[in-house]
Amino acid sequence: MIPIIxxxxxxxxxxxxxxxxxxxxxxxxxxxxxxxxxLVIVISVLFNSLLTGNIVHSEQYAYYLPSLNVAFEMQxxxxxxxxxxxxxxxSLAAIYAGNIEKxxxxxxxxxxxxxxxxxxxxxxxxxxxxxFIFWDIGVVVLFFxxxxxxxxxxxxxxxxxxIYEILASSLLLLGILMIYFYTPLHSFDLSYIALNxxxxxxxxxxxxxxxxxFAFLINMPVFPVxxxxxxxxxxxxxxxxxxxxxxxxxxxxxxxxxxxxxxPIASSFSYYVAILAIIxxxxxxxxxxxxxxxxxxxxxxxxxxxSIILIGIASLDSFGTxxxxxxxxxxxxxxxxxxxxxxxxxxxxxDRDIREVKGVITTSLSTAYTFLIGTFATTGVPLTAAFIGDxxxxxxxxxxxxxxxxxxxGALLITGAFMYFVINKSFLSAKDSSKNVNYxxxxxxxxxxxxxxxxxIFGILPFMILKLFT
Amino acid sequence: MxxxxxxxxxxxxxxxxxLFLISGIAAMFLRKAKAQLAISSIILLAIFSVSxxxxxxxxxxxxxxxxxxxxxxxxxISVFSVGLLLVNMLSYxxxxxxxxxxxxxxxxxxGAFIVALSFSLIAIIFGIExxxxxxxxxxxxxxxQYVEPAVKLFVLAAIAVAVMGFAMALIFQYDPQxxxxxxxxxxxxxxxxxxxxxxxxxxxxxxxxxxxxxxxxPDVYQGAPGNVTALLSxxxxxxxxxxxxxxxxxxxxxxxxLLSTVFLALSVVTMFFGxxxxxxxxxxxxxxxxxxxxxxxxxxxxxxxxxxYGIEASxxxxxxxxxxxxxxxxxxxxxxxxxxxxxxxxxxxxxxSPLAALSLTLIMLSLIGVPPLMGFVGKFLLFSSAxxxxxxxxxxxxxxxxxxxxxxxxxxxxxxxxRKEAKPIPMGWEVKAVLLIxxxxxxxxxxxxxxxxxxxxxxxxxxxxx
Numbered sequence: 054m055i056p057i058i059x060x061x062x063x064x065x066x067x068x069x070x071x072x073x074x075x076x077x078x079x080x081x082x083x084x085x086x087x088x089x090x091x092l093v094i095v096i097s098v099l100f101n102s103l104l105t106g107n108i109v110h111s112e113q114y115a116y117y118l119p120s121l122n123v124a125f126e127m128q129x130x131x132x133x134x135x136x137x138x139x140x141x142x143x144s145l146a147a148i149y150a151g152n153i154e155k156x157x158x159x160x161x162x163x164x165x166x167x168x169x170x171x172x173x174x175x176x177x178x179x180x181x182x183x184x185f186i187f188w189d190i191g192v193v194v195l196f197f198x199x200x201x202x203x204x205x206x207x208x209x210x211x212x213x214x215x216i217y218e219i220l221a222s223s224l225l226l227l228g229i230l231m232i233y234f235y236t237p238l239h240s241f242d243l244s245y246i247a248l249n250x251x252x253x254x255x256x257x258x259x260x261x262x263x264x265x266x267f268a269f270l271i272n273m274p275v276f277p278v279x280x281x282x283x284x285x286x287x288x289x290x291x292x293x294x295x296x297x298x299x300x301x302x303x304x305x306x307x308x309x310x311x312x313x314x315x316x317p318i319a320s321s322f323s324y325y326v327a328i329l330a331i332i333x334x335x336x337x338x339x340x341x342x343x344x345x346x347x348x349x350x351x352x353x354x355x356x357x358x359x360s361i362i363l364i365g366i367a368s369l370d371s372f373g374t375x376x377x378x379x380x381x382x383x384x385x386x387x388x389x390x391x392x393x394x395x396x397x398x399x400x401x402x403x404d405r406d407i408r409e410v411k412g413v414i415t416t417s418l419s420t421a422y423t424f425l426i427g428t429f430a431t432t433g434v435p436l437t438a439a440f441i442g443d444x445x446x447x448x449x450x451x452x453x454x455x456x457x458x459x460x461x462x463g464a465l466l467i468t469g470a471f472m473y474f475v476i477n478k479s480f481l482s483a484k485d486s487s488k489n490v491n492y493x494x495x496x497x498x499x500x501x502x503x504x505x506x507x508x509x510i511f512g513i514l515p516f517m518i519l520k521l522f523t
Numbered sequence: 524m525x526x527x528x529x530x531x532x533x534x535x536x537x538x539x540x541x542l543f544l545i546s547g548i549a550a551m552f553l554r555k556a557k558a559q560l561a562i563s564s565i566i567l568l569a570i571f572s573v574s575x576x577x578x579x580x581x582x583x584x585x586x587x588x589x590x591x592x593x594x595x596x597x598x599x600i601s602v603f604s605v606g607l608l609l610v611n612m613l614s615y616x617x618x619x620x621x622x623x624x625x626x627x628x629x630x631x632x633x634g635a636f637i638v639a640l641s642f643s644l645i646a647i648i649f650g651i652e653x654x655x656x657x658x659x660x661x662x663x664x665x666x667x668q669y670v671e672p673a674v675k676l677f678v679l680a681a682i683a684v685a686v687m688g689f690a691m692a693l694i695f696q697y698d699p700q701x702x703x704x705x706x707x708x709x710x711x712x713x714x715x716x717x718x719x720x721x722x723x724x725x726x727x728x729x730x731x732x733x734x735x736x737x738x739x740x741p742d743v744y745q746g747a748p749g750n751v752t753a754l755l756s757x758x759x760x761x762x763x764x765x766x767x768x769x770x771x772x773x774x775x776x777x778x779x780x781l782l783s784t785v786f787l788a789l790s791v792v793t794m795f796f797g798x799x800x801x802x803x804x805x806x807x808x809x810x811x812x813x814x815x816x817x818x819x820x821x822x823x824x825x826x827x828x829x830x831x832y833g834i835e836a837s838x839x840x841x842x843x844x845x846x847x848x849x850x851x852x853x854x855x856x857x858x859x860x861x862x863x864x865x866x867x868x869x870x871x872x873x874x875x876s877p878l879a880a881l882s883l884t885l886i887m888l889s890l891i892g893v894p895p896l897m898g899f900v901g902k903f904l905l906f907s908s909a910x911x912x913x914x915x916x917x918x919x920x921x922x923x924x925x926x927x928x929x930x931x932x933x934x935x936x937x938x939x940x941x942r943k944e945a946k947p948i949p950m951g952w953e954v955k956a957v958l959l960i961x962x963x964x965x966x967x968x969x970x971x972x973x974x975x976x977x978x979x980x981x982x983x984x985x986x987x988x989x
Binding site: 115116117118119121185186189190193196197200201212215216219220226227230233234 | 832835888891893894895899900903904906907910911915918919922923925926929930933937940941971972973976977980
């Protein structure tokens with residue numbers, strides 16, 4: 054068997070070294086090439102698995118901590134593969150198109166490559182220790198991304214982000230250590246834990262569940278621990294926002310999926326989790342309506358979407374679980390596209406306030422339509438990928454929680470209504486349009502294209518991923 | 524009659540240790556700084572190689588019933604020789620009088636090696652005292668303004684030695700040869716032995732900068748020249764932990780339960796003290812002084828775990844922290860000369876010297892415990908050793924501390940990468956070399972820690988006698 058995962062990680066590291074070592078002029082091109090090679094590998098694996106009907110694949114390398122019996126073990130599972138696919142596409146778009154401001158391409162490309170490395174490692178890790186290691190690398194890289202390339206208030210936002218995220222990772226570390234020592238034959242291995250964790254006493258299981266639940270909740274983020282997200286997005290650069298919302302929030306979502314899949318006691322908490330998710334969705338939707346900054350608006354849609362995904366995960370139903378995975382895939386593309394469009398607006402007009410910016414469509418057709426399609430994609434309009442995700446999530450939630458499970462649709466409705474209001478007010482209104490101070494380049498348009506294509510393809514041909522699940 | 528083949532490397536090691544001392548004394552008279560740097564580096568490298576050879580071959584020899592060459596001692600001789608090599612290199616430029624410094628370093632080194640080798644309480648007290656005295660002189664040879672930290676260090680060391688002497692007197696009746704080999708099990712729980720144990724703990728805690736015996740340590744660290752601070756926190760403090768290993772896990776092995784409780788308490792208060800006080804520091808050197816106090820608290824977690832796993836974790840973290848703190852103080856020493864001292868002064872270091880900023884960032888991330896750096900592996904082993912010994916609460920408190928520490932390290936990182944126009948600062952080759960070695964080691968052993976863990980486990984198992 055070819056060590057595909059090892060090869061992907063190695064390519065990213067080689068790309069990273071080349072980006073740092075070579076001249077600043079070439080850094081974006083090298084980083085794009087490395088990311089593109091990884092994407093090609095991922096797509097070929099996808100096609101191969103469509104032909105053979107099997108995605109499961111694992112690789113094992115040297116021992117990391119021999120005394121704890123931890124090795125570098127990597128694996129694909131259907132769900133992790135879906136997220137891996139999303140991460141590689143979004144990373145490519147962010148590296149190639151995200152640097153609209155053209156600010157120190159070397160450092161930002163290098164950081165994004167390292168982040169892609171962390172994301173791919175996290176989604177493919179076969180034990181909780183590697184999961185934690187890649188998680189922390191991702192968090193630290195994004196901290197620097199926000200701090201180095203953000204706008205004026207970036208210092209405060211970066212510190213806030215770091216405090217929330219390190220709290221999450223401290224809890225995560227505690228949780229995985231407890232899992233290790235309470236599992237009968239001390240192990241970090243995901244599949245072993247899933248098989249044997251029912252042997253652990255109920256009280257310990259509940260404690261571990263709550264610790265890990267809060268860790269992932271902070272990262273997702275879901276009300277009431279979402280406060281880092283809007284600030285981080287407002288201050289981060291376009292690339293930072295794309296990576297943050299597109300990929301980093303999925304770390305928490307994927308962790309939450311693993312948590313509900315491995316710890317049996319989770320089923321007794323699922324009802325409370327669903328209630329929390331519903332509250333969070335409505336809360337974020339209401340706060341959303343008071344925002345003026347386009348990036349902040351998009352940031353709050355992330356919270357709404359992640360709450361909906363949480364209800365899918367909590368349903369513990371195969372529809373809900375697969376829907377959550379598919380929803381995360383769809384949301385990654387959609388939100389990265391929205392942030393790219395929002396960043397373009399900020400660059401075009403040096404302003405992102407929806408009360409000030411008018412008539413984006415007369416200045417940049419592509420930006421306006423991208424934002425429109427991104428809105429379709431977040432609100433789950435048919436033929437976009439999010440539609441498939443939402444259908445699955447809500448059918449799962451309905452069967453698990455009854456009609457209460459359908460309540461977040463209301464939040465989605467509010468979000469959609471406000472987003473169309475924003476589009477109407479700022480993007481599509483052709484009269485008294487604002488003067489632009491800058492132009493956007495071809496690479497942004499290519500970036501729009503890559504993400505739009507992904508949204509449409511996975512909206513029309515969902516079986517490519519869904520076939521893997523079943 | 525010992526076979527000749529096993530005695531040869533040990534003789535070579537002892538000869539090298541003596542040679543290092545002689546070369547230091549000779550440097551005082553010859554006063555050739557460059558030659559001395561080369562000679563002492565070569566001898567230290569030779570010590571490192573020979574002791575690693577002895578370690579790998581598992582040679583076990585007792586010399587005169589006072590010293591014992593066995594994997595535990597050779598492990599720490601190798602560790603300390605690396606640390607001394609780095610400090611020596613750093614001091615070449617930043618010490619006012621390098622030949623005199625060399626002599627004192629040779630004495631400090633022999634103190635550290637004596638403690639690592641010792642199999643007798645007399646040797647331990649002797650080694651610790653010679654080390655503390657020569658370090659105090661190292662501070663004072665730099666000028667009049669250094670009298671205060673030197674005196675503070677001297678007084679602390681004197682108190683520690685006095686208390687340790689009293690502790691030795693208390694167990695003299697059970698252990699008339701003052702050997703480290705266990706005291707009779709019949710005496711377990713007697714008042715004298717328990718009191719002696721506590722006094723030893725106090726005295727060594729004073730040497731190891733453990734709260735509440737450390738209140739002068741930040742003054743000493745801040746007041747002393749940077750290269751001596753690197754020595755103090757990188758070597759001297761770690762030697763105290765080695766002495767703790769020898770005294771508590773061999774001599775007092777029958778009182779493990781009490782030991783665990785004592786170290787649990789010391790560890791928790793030290794971590795909280797170091798981290799909370801570090802939050803409000805403005806001077807970077809003082810910040811690192813408190814940070815290294817909190818790190819001493821983490822190292823004590825392994826003692827509280829009181830198991831082979833705990834010893835292994837502590838030994839790993841001793842090595843990791845030695846490397847990290849010497850790297851950090853290398854940068855601090857270098858910037859101190861340019862009058863860059865507070866966190867605000869560190870602004871835009873990322874532009875003024877990208878190498879220094881990147882190295883300090885990596886070192887601080889490693890101190891926080893971010894994977895895949897060496898500090899993460901150390902902390903991970905420590906926390907899991909606590910949980911495996913059933914001390915879940917200790918692990919939780921340690922993780923809370925880790926979380927608190929993020930704030931002050933991040934403050935320095937943020938300051939270094941703030942946007943401000945500034946002129947570049949040139950960096951000497953000594954600092955560059957130290958940083959390169961440290962950064963390479965913390966990345967390499969963070970990704971592939973297996974050799975160090977295996978070695979630490981082996982050292983720990985020979986300490987416990989199996």
